[in-house]
Amino acid sequence: MSRVSGFTMIEVLITLGIIIILMVALMPAINAAREYSRSVECQSNQQQILDTFLARRKSLGATLRAETL
Helix, strand or coil, X not given: CCCCCCCCHHHHHHHHHHHHHHHHHHHHHHHHHHHXXXXXXXXXXXXXXXXXXXXXXXXXXXXXXXXXX
């Protein structure tokens, strides 16, 4: 009788179980990093809007009225 080499079903299931456990453990960290990235992007956008507003105000030499925006 020749023995066929390969993985047993138990080995495959254990490996899949370990991978699933690691993925579940990493999901909160991944989500936190995504949320932080969104926050940084939002702050950057707000800063760009403010910088544009201030540059426009400076170029006009006066305050901007709502209808000129």
